[in-house]
Amino acid sequence: MRKAYDLGNVARAAKVKLFIFDVDGVLTDGSLHYGPEGEMMKTFNVQDGLGIKLLQEAGIKTAIISARRSAVVVARARDLGIEFVHQGGHDKLTPFKDLLSKTGLTEEEVAFIGDDVVDLPILSRVGFAVAVPNARADVLSRVHHVTEAHGGRGAVREVCEFVLRATGNYDKVMAQFLV
Numbered sequence: 393m394r395k396a397y398d399l400g401n402v403a404r405a406a407k408v409k410l411f412i413f414d415v416d417g418v419l420t421d422g423s424l425h426y427g428p429e430g431e432m433m434k435t436f437n438v439q440d441g442l443g444i445k446l447l448q449e450a451g452i453k454t455a456i457i458s459a460r461r462s463a464v465v466v467a468r469a470r471d472l473g474i475e476f477v478h479q480g481g482h483d484k485l486t487p488f489k490d491l492l493s494k495t496g497l498t499e500e501e502v503a504f505i506g507d508d509v510v511d512l513p514i515l516s517r518v519g520f521a522v523a524v525p526n527a528r529a530d531v532l533s534r535v536h537h538v539t540e541a542h543g544g545r546g547a548v549r550e551v552c553e554f555v556l557r558a559t560g561n562y563d564k565v566m567a568q569f570l571v
Contacts, residue, residue, distance in 0.1 A: 401537050404520040405558035409501040411447055412476075412488070412514065413548065415458040415465050417507035418524060421544030434464050437544055443552030444472050450561035455491055457484050459510050485513040505551060507531060507543055522551050 416422050419440060425433040444454050455476035456469055462479065469477045476494075478487035492499065500519035504511070507527040512534060515521040521535040524543040532538060537554070539547040556562040 398537075401520070401554075402558045404536055405503065405555045406560075407501050407519050408452060408503045408555050408559065410453040410455065410491070410495060410497050410503070411444075411552070411555065412455045412457055412491070412502060412504045412518075413444075414504075414506040414508075414511055415456060415462070415479075416460055417527070417543040418505050419456075419468070419544065419548060421542065422507070423544075432462055432464065434462065434468075435544060436468050437546060437548070439546055440544075440548035440552075441468075441472050443549035444474065446556060446565045447552050448473060449565045450556055450559065452555065452559070452561075453495060453497075457487050457491075457504075457514070459484065482510045484510060488514045488517070503551075503555060505539075505548065520555070 413419055419436055420434045427433060447454055454474045456465065456474055458465060458479045459482050465479060466477060476491055499517045502518040503520035503522060504514045504518045505522040506515055507524050509528055509530055511531060515531065515535055522537045522539065523531045523535040524539055524547045526542055539550045541547040541550050553562065556565060
């Protein structure tokens with residue numbers, strides 16, 4: 393595992409043209425809440441959402457690949473303008489390869505953030521592999537970068553800003569707020 397300030401991580405993040413997000417444990421804290429009718433609810437962090445929107449403003453494509461199916465994820469992705477969403481099944485590698493084919497990007501141009509062993513097939517291939525600090529040990533030992541913030545608690549925003557800085561887009565996308 394390398395530290396966030398590692399120049400190798402900056403170089404990896406500078407090549408990112410597509411950022412793929414896992415959902416449970418990354419965009420959420422991993423908790424699943426069920427309503428009285430059995431409906432599933434999840435809590436998303438609005439600061440993470442703005443981080444994703446800022447990536448998009450910088451021209452970086454965004455996607456979700458999640459093992460669990462949830463209508464809430466579809467709604468959140470629509471709200472954030474995330475074009476590529478794949479849900480269902482522990483095989484995340486097939487949709488990852490399909491996404492590369494659709495975008496024409498290479499593995500080196502992709503970042504992925506995950507937290508569990510089902511994410512390893514993608515994490516082991518992308519140019520910038522990221523995990524949250526409470527990820528499984530097998531994941532933590534195989535990624536380039538570990539966020540300080542936990543999933544659903546600002547980890548996504550943190551790594552989005554890291555990528556924006558590495559790609560030279562941070563000041564440009566932040567200028568609209570710093571008037």
